[in-house]
Amino acid sequence: MSFNSISFLIFLTIGLCIYRISPGKCRSVVLLLISYAFYGLYNWKVLLFLNGFSVINYFFGRILEQKKNKVLLYGAVITALLPLLLCKYTSWSIVLPLGISYFTFKSVGYLADVYKGKINAEKNIILLCSFISFFPEMLIGPIDRAKDLIPQLREGRKPDVKEMEVGIFLLLGGYFEKMVVADRLGIVVNQVYGDLNAYGGIVIFLSIVAYSLQIYFDFAGCTYMALGVGRIFGFRLPENFRQPYLAVSVEDFWRRWHLSLTSWLRDYIYIPLGGNRKGIVRKYFNVMAVFFVSGIWHGAGLNFIVWGALNGLFQIIGTMLRKTKSKLYRICSIDEHSRVCIWWKRCWTFLWMTIAWVFFRSQSVGEAIFVFKRLFSSWNPWVLSDGTIYELGLSSKNVTVLLLLLILMAIVEVLHERKISLSKWVVEQNFIVKCVVSYLVIFAVIIFGIYGTTYDAGSFIYMQF
Amino acid sequence: MNNKKKVVASFVKGLIWCAGFGFIFAGATKVLQPKYYFTSESQSPETEMWKNFYQEPEDSLDVLFLGSSHVYNGIHPIIFYENTGLTGFDLSSSSQDLPTSYYFLKEALRFQKPKYVIMDPYGVFYEAFSNTVCYKRSLDDMRWSKVKVEACKDWQEYLPDEKMFNRIFTIHDYHGRWENLTEEDYQEDSMVNHNGYCPYFDNQEDVAHIYYQKDAVVPDLDEKAMEYFEKILKLCETESISLILCSVPDTTWSINHTNKINNIAETYEVTFLDYNVDELYDQIGIIEEKDWKDVGHLNVYGAEKFTDYMSKDFLTKGLIEKGNIDDNPLWAEKVKNWNHAYEVGISKQKADEE
Numbered sequence: 001m002s003f004n005s006i007s008f009l010i011f012l013t014i015g016l017c018i019y020r021i022s023p024g025k026c027r028s029v030v031l032l033l034i035s036y037a038f039y040g041l042y043n044w045k046v047l048l049f050l051n052g053f054s055v056i057n058y059f060f061g062r063i064l065e066q067k068k069n070k071v072l073l074y075g076a077v078i079t080a081l082l083p084l085l086l087c088k089y090t091s092w093s094i095v096l097p098l099g100i101s102y103f104t105f106k107s108v109g110y111l112a113d114v115y116k117g118k119i120n121a122e123k124n125i126i127l128l129c130s131f132i133s134f135f136p137e138m139l140i141g142p143i144d145r146a147k148d149l150i151p152q153l154r155e156g157r158k159p160d161v162k163e164m165e166v167g168i169f170l171l172l173g174g175y176f177e178k179m180v181v182a183d184r185l186g187i188v189v190n191q192v193y194g195d196l197n198a199y200g201g202i203v204i205f206l207s208i209v210a211y212s213l214q215i216y217f218d219f220a221g222c223t224y225m226a227l228g229v230g231r232i233f234g235f236r237l238p239e240n241f242r243q244p245y246l247a248v249s250v251e252d253f254w255r256r257w258h259l260s261l262t263s264w265l266r267d268y269i270y271i272p273l274g275g276n277r278k279g280i281v282r283k284y285f286n287v288m289a290v291f292f293v294s295g296i297w298h299g300a301g302l303n304f305i306v307w308g309a310l311n312g313l314f315q316i317i318g319t320m321l322r323k324t325k326s327k328l329y330r331i332c333s334i335d336e337h338s339r340v341c342i343w344w345k346r347c348w349t350f351l352w353m354t355i356a357w358v359f360f361r362s363q364s365v366g367e368a369i370f371v372f373k374r375l376f377s378s379w380n381p382w383v384l385s386d387g388t389i390y391e392l393g394l395s396s397k398n399v400t401v402l403l404l405l406l407i408l409m410a411i412v413e414v415l416h417e418r419k420i421s422l423s424k425w426v427v428e429q430n431f432i433v434k435c436v437v438s439y440l441v442i443f444a445v446i447i448f449g450i451y452g453t454t455y456d457a458g459s460f461i462y463m464q465f
Numbered sequence: 466m467n468n469k470k471k472v473v474a475s476f477v478k479g480l481i482w483c484a485g486f487g488f489i490f491a492g493a494t495k496v497l498q499p500k501y502y503f504t505s506e507s508q509s510p511e512t513e514m515w516k517n518f519y520q521e522p523e524d525s526l527d528v529l530f531l532g533s534s535h536v537y538n539g540i541h542p543i544i545f546y547e548n549t550g551l552t553g554f555d556l557s558s559s560s561q562d563l564p565t566s567y568y569f570l571k572e573a574l575r576f577q578k579p580k581y582v583i584m585d586p587y588g589v590f591y592e593a594f595s596n597t598v599c600y601k602r603s604l605d606d607m608r609w610s611k612v613k614v615e616a617c618k619d620w621q622e623y624l625p626d627e628k629m630f631n632r633i634f635t636i637h638d639y640h641g642r643w644e645n646l647t648e649e650d651y652q653e654d655s656m657v658n659h660n661g662y663c664p665y666f667d668n669q670e671d672v673a674h675i676y677y678q679k680d681a682v683v684p685d686l687d688e689k690a691m692e693y694f695e696k697i698l699k700l701c702e703t704e705s706i707s708l709i710l711c712s713v714p715d716t717t718w719s720i721n722h723t724n725k726i727n728n729i730a731e732t733y734e735v736t737f738l739d740y741n742v743d744e745l746y747d748q749i750g751i752i753e754e755k756d757w758k759d760v761g762h763l764n765v766y767g768a769e770k771f772t773d774y775m776s777k778d779f780l781t782k783g784l785i786e787k788g789n790i791d792d793n794p795l796w797a798e799k800v801k802n803w804n805h806a807y808e809v810g811i812s813k814q815k816a817d818e819e
Contacts (some may be wrong), residue, residue, distance in 0.1 A: 438482070448643065
């Protein structure tokens with residue numbers, strides 16, 4: 001049951017009604033049942049696994065609180081990681097439990113925090129199970145922390161109308177980004193990647209840029225849906241994105257992209273490995289280690305490891321060249337903080353990230369290399385005007401709509417960068433404005449959304465991780 | 466504002482929002498749903514046909530003509546009425562298979578009590594439930610009732626991707642049409658009702674009849690289609706309707722088709738009149754160079770000749786009883802409208818030729 005399916009909207013409505021009418025004390029139980037129903041509708045056998053997984057982590061947490069033993073911690077972490085490792089990196093499992101990467105990392109974070117004494121082990125097993133299986137975060141994250149979510153679950157929050165409105169607008173925004181923007185870009189990407197031999201030069205360039213944008217709007221769209229659903233139920237979930245394509249360096253990009261995973265890797269891998277406290281060489285090693293894990297987390301293929309390694313390398317090279325670049329700017333009398341220079345850096349960063357995404361999108365390293373070969377196979381800028389771009393799965397009208405959408409999304413990103421939240425702005429307006437905005441977004445999704453009989457509603461890129 | 470007032474205010478706002486949403490949703494659906502008018506590019510008349518059918522006064526029709534495009538191109542209810550005094554309607558659609566014929570008949574019987582059903586048996590040769598486009602085109606403009614629900618359910622058994630939800634909210638299937646919208650999508654149809662008949666004035670000359678071509682390929686009879694043929698028979702029997710099979714002139718019809726339909730007619734003891742026998746074309750007066758719209762379909766001139774011949778033939782053979790033509794102002798108006806449309810059509814054709 002994907003967020004952008006009709007069945008989910010029905011599920012959400014019923015779940016919300018039950019949650020709202022249930023008394024405060026029962027809400028955590030009700031929420032757990034809703035989460036389990038969500039998971040059970042996907043696969044009830046895997047639900048048994050999820051429940052067992054949560055119970056084991058509950059007891060490990062309780063024991064770790066009593067005995068701060070490193071061996072015990074390692075044992076607990078390995079036990080938590082084992083199903084993920086077996087399911088994802090071997091052919092052991094028949095069914096890959098939905099969202100296993102997300103709830104495993106949540107659980108490992110919880111165990112580590114208990115061990116470090118950052119939080120107390122949760123005594124209420126219902127709350128811990130609710131935390132691990134919290135359904136808005138199940139499909140695609142964010143990877144929440146126990147210290148942030150469990151207190152909210154304990155409180156048994158009941159959202160007020162304003163909060164629900166924010167949630168609804170976040171949800172609508174998510175649908176828009178995913179179904180109207182990302183899936184439209186996906187048509188071009190799939191067309192080109194489906195027959196790489198048929199395309200070269202500028203067409204390949206357009207498709208790899210399109211993929212960079214597609215993966216962002218796909219993932220960010222689904223995250224907004226998760227945040228929106230959480231908010232409708234009265235929960236504030238951590239933001240996962242902060243306008244990543246407005247980053248001025250690769251390092252900056254990773255402070256804006258998939259924040260919950262990045263901060264998890266920082267707190268539970270980078271810092272325990274010594275972070276930047278043990279000299280520059282060790283720091284670089286730690287950065288590479290973090291990106292290696294990030295690559296592995298996304299998939300078992302070598303292409304994901306190369307993708308992670310490239311990101312690590314870009315970041316290290318960026319750090320190494322930072323002083324040299326600053327010097328160069330000074331020598332050339334260029335203000336590093338001028339608007340032009342910042343946009344130049346943004347474009348440059350986007351280019352590096354786009355190169356890395358090629359490995360992410362490709363089925364193998366070989367295919368990624370082939371994409372680059374095709375990229376430089378011909379110089380054909382005329383494809384922009386001879387109608388070739390209308391043969392990539394989108395009609396001329398659709399291409400126009402896509403370009404307008406990208407301009408609109410760029411404006412939204414810049415507004416967000418300036419701390420102007422559109423969903424908050426809408427909620428502060430009067431009823432008529434809210435109606436108009438909601439109708440505009442809903443009907444944009446209904447009319448311009450990519451869906452139908454051949455569309456796979458569960459095709460979120462990040463759901464496979 | 467106290468709590469109770471707040472709740473009431475929220476409830477009212479919710480209602481207003483839902484009403485606005487419903488209004489826009491209905492409008493968007495209406496615009497985006499494809500319209501099948503005979504004048505449109507598709508040359509399929511389903512939208513027009515249902516609109517016109519529902520406008521007919523209840524219990525006012527004596528005959529229903531079922532079948533595929535051969536019927537709406539070849540059987541002219543107004544001429545049939547002029548000859549027989551029986552009021553009729555072409556309840557035909559493009560590539561109409563037998564399940565569609567069955568549900569069309571069932572839907573029609575909610576409003577009409579016809580004495581006769583005249584069916585072109587060409588649908589027997591279509592594989593039942595195989596044409597998704599035909600299914601959507603036939604059902605989208607049919608009113609919602611138990612019949613439509615039953616039809617949708619039946620289709621879904623064979624086309625699992627076609628959900629009932631998509632038929633209720635057709636925008637799901639047609640939202641992508643925003644890029645193909647034409648002026649027609651925003652306009653209300655203003656066509657004159659010729660009771661399902663679609664007049665086509667142009668002609669194609671190089672049309673050859675293959676009736677005696679012994680190796681003409683005829684599809685095997687589909688088991689499912691025959692199941693629905695039996696259902697049609699049973700329904701006619703229950704409602705005391707005479708079912709007559711009648712092959713409308715079609716240049717692609719061969720003796721092999723005739724033989725198969727003859728077998729069916731014998732098995733089920735149904736009357737079958739084959740108007741595709743080569744020699745009959747001369748008697749009907751069909752002129753190869755003038756009376757065909759395209760390969761397989763009559764134009765207005767051919768339809769006039771055929772309906773005239775067929776209706777008289779039916780009377781002569783005692784298959785139908787003559788109705789009263791004198792006391793029907795509605796049909797007198799229809800005849801008048803048709804005569805006007807005919808004159809306009811001919812003038813337009815002449816102007817085009819010049």
